[in-house]
């Protein structure tokens with residue numbers, strides 16, 4: 001019976017800029033947690049006596065080539081090898097072949113797939129694992145065409161780092177679709193890249209498992225919730241049973257707190273003990289970083305904002321008195337009556353029409369197009385540095401990925417139209 005663990009997007013030792021700006025201690029503990037999450041996965045692999053540990057890209061974050069990260073990985077690979085677990089890696093956009101990163105050790109039980117799709121065969125179990133690595137940070141082609149045909153009569157697993165963002169040329173991260181994946185005739189697609197845990201399709205007649213395990217340890221409030229990895233068991237040829245297990249040492253979570261009945265700031269202060277209890281309840285984990293989101297009457301928002309630090313201190317001491325491992329990241333507050341809109345309102349439909357007009361005009365007017373790009377770049381340069389450095393924001397706004405302006409305009413207007421349709425994905429969905 002062949003067993004495997006599927007994980008991805010460890011982003012070991014990533015620099016955690018956003019969190020560090022707010023709180024260096026929290027950033028340090030989350031930094032350690034990216035390694036601790038991987039150690040939990042390694043321990044599970046050894047304890048469950050799996051045959052292979054599959055890592056579907058972005059094991060390394062790519063922003064550092066600190067050798068301590070490579071030594072940590074080598075230590076994990078040694079422990080896995082000693083337990084006869086084969087570590088199987090594909091490289092994603094963050095740790096692509098061309099990205100400087102710590103080296104991988106050469107050992108019998110470590111396979112790092114090349115950029116050209118290849119197959120690793122487990123003869124006794126009759127299991128074939130197919131995979132390919134990113135050569136560069138961007139792969140605009142659908143790579144699945146070049147994946148090997150399934151080994152006949154065997155159980156076939158494909159490893160792929162992809163945004164699943166449609167067809168070739170549609171986006172920069174090995175775009176493909178669930179239908180095209182299903183068409184390859186494999187039994188399980190071990191995907192990476194999307195940080196949210198997601199079972200895209202379940203195994204059924206003619207359909208494989210298609211799974212994003214998600215990021216094992218979230219790194220900021222764009223990556224909340226408990227991280228998971230997948231334990232898969234080949235129960236009979238072509239038949240795989242799965243089980244998700246929890247791996248985040250630190251849980252990141254937003255907790256809504258209803259203070260709509262508050263009449264004054266002192267009512268909010270008086271509510272701190274019950275707020276603290278709600279936060280500790282929601283943490284439901286030995287170690288958690290929580291951002292409470294207070295919904296308060298809008299006239300109290302300025303008071304909460306101006307006394308945010310004092311409120312935060314009070315809340316932290318109350319939380320600490322109840323649970324040692326829970327930290328309050330910061331306090332957000334939102335108006336209880338719904339968003340306050342100043343001035344005349346324009347509905348999303350009007351803006352969508354306006355957007356379509358601009359897009360149509362600009363398509364035939366190179367000067368207008370160039371002007372729009374200049375305006376965008378001007379706005380972009382006013383963003384805080386950590387946002388400018390964030391690939392998730394920089395790439396769509398500055399159009400670094402699309403050399404020609406019309407393609408850039410299409411992607412920007414598509415993003416804006418999606419946002420107006422209130423259908424904008426969470427940042428972590430689009431991530432990396």
Ligand SMILES: [Mn+2]
Pocket residue numbers: 057058092093094161192193194431432
């Ligand atoms: Mn990625």
